[in-house]
Amino acid sequence: MSNLTFSAFTLNGVDAQKFLQGQVTVDVEKLPQTETRYTAICSLKGRILFGLWLTKQNAEQFEIVVTADQAEDFAKHIKKFGAFSKMKLEEAGQVYPVVNGLSTQFTSTEQDIQAWQLQALESGQAWIQASTAELFQPQELRLHQREGIHYDKGCYLGQEVIARLWFKAKPKHWLHLIQGTGGAPAIASKLNNDVEVVNSLTIDSGYQALVVAKPDALAEMDVTVLDLPEALSGDVARPQ
Numbered sequence: 001m002s003n004l005t006f007s008a009f010t011l012n013g014v015d016a017q018k019f020l021q022g023q024v025t026v027d028v029e030k031l032p033q034t035e036t037r038y039t040a041i042c043s044l045k046g047r048i049l050f051g052l053w054l055t056k057q058n059a060e061q062f063e064i065v066v067t068a069d070q071a072e073d074f075a076k077h078i079k080k081f082g083a084f085s086k087m088k089l090e091e092a093g094q095v096y097p098v099v100n101g102l103s104t105q106f107t108s109t110e111q112d113i114q115a116w117q118l119q120a121l122e123s124g125q126a127w128i129q130a131s132t133a134e135l136f137q138p139q140e141l142r143l144h145q146r147e148g149i150h151y152d153k154g155c156y157l158g159q160e161v162i163a164r165l166w167f168k169a170k171p172k173h174w175l176h177l178i179q180g181t182g183g184a185p186a187i188a189s190k191l192n193n194d195v196e197v198v199n200s201l202t203i204d205s206g207y208q209a210l211v212v213a214k215p216d217a218l219a220e221m222d223v224t225v226l227d228l229p230e231a232l233s234g235d236v237a238r239p240q
Contacts, residue, residue, distance in 0.1 A: 002114040004129070007071035008095040008106065009064045011078070013087025017059040022156050023081065024054065025138050025149035031056045036105050038125065039148045040138055041077065046161030048136055050074050051128030053104060060087075065095055065106050069130040099123060102146055102231060117201045118208070124232040126175055126198045126210045131188045136198065139165060140212045142175045145232050170237040173212045180223040181206040192217060 011020070020028045026039035033056050041050040052074070053065040066074045071091070078089045096111035097104045099119040120127065126141045139162070143149045151166050165171070173194060184200040184207035185191060194217035200209035208226070211218075218225050227233065 002117060004113050004117065005068040006065050006095050006097060006106065007068045008092040009066075009075070010090050010092055011062045011064060011087055012060060012090075013085070014060055015082075015085035016062055016087045017056075019082050019085045019087060020054070020062065021154065024052070024156060025143065025162070026054065026147070027150040027153040028054075028056065030150075033057060036103055037148055038103065038127070038143070038146060040128070040143060042138065042158030042162065043134055044158055044161070045134075046137055046158040046165065047134045048128050048138060048141070049133055050077065053106065063092075067127065067129040068094070070128075070133070073130075099125070102229060114201070117199070118203065121177060121199060121201060121208050121210055122226075124175065124177060124210070124228040129187070132198060135188060135196065136212055137165060137171070138162060139236055140171050140174050141198065142232050142236055145234065145236070166238050173214055174236040175228075175232070176211055176213055176215070176218060177208065177226045177228050178211055178218065178223040179206060179208050179226055183207065185209060191221065195221065
């Protein structure tokens with residue numbers, strides 16, 4: 001039985017889109033209506049504070065889902081930074097995830113969350129929760145390959161660092177899917193100095209995990225590196 005749960009919010013008001021545009025890594029103005037996109041709010045150091053599934057109904061109405069263990073801090077963050085914006089954040093209750101290709105949708109109908117976790121792992125859908133907040137950069141999680149970050153939008157929290165990493169550097173560590181024997185390693189734990197666990201799940205034959213790692217470090221470990229979907233299997237660096 002999984003102890004992972006999800007909390008939904010609504011953000012409504014004339015300033016909702018403008019506010020989110022200055023917060024999240026995705027280009028909210030160009031986000032297609034009714035399409036759920038996984039994106040992030042980052043720290044000024046360019047690391048993900050909150051991972052969120054964002055759905056735009058229109059420019060004044062958004063639905064947002066976060067893991068339940070981030071819900072309270074997320075609400076405080078929005079109310080702090082949006083104190084002078086004409087909008088209102090309201091909690092809408094618990095929701096359940098369903099994988100749809102490389103993305104996830106949510107429903108009020110109860111679902112098997114552990115089944116979702118396995119499908120999310122296998123499709124490279126890394127997610128952030130309280131214990132992994134501020135550990136990873138969006139590029140390391142391949143968020144750009146999931147259209148969860150746009151490098152040509154205006155300013156947002158952490159944008160200066162994130163843009164510098166994209167245009168002037170290349171990550172040394174990035175997202176991989178691995179399978180190993182024994183119990184699932186704890187999220188946020190390090191399997192060695194160059195392999196850090198983002199998400200993990202015990203399966204019949206051992207465990208599967210999404211890790212941010214150097215490829216060479218994985219080659220030295222007793223784990224199997226599994227293929228990610230084609231869209232998430234390319235180089236994470238900016239095309240030259």
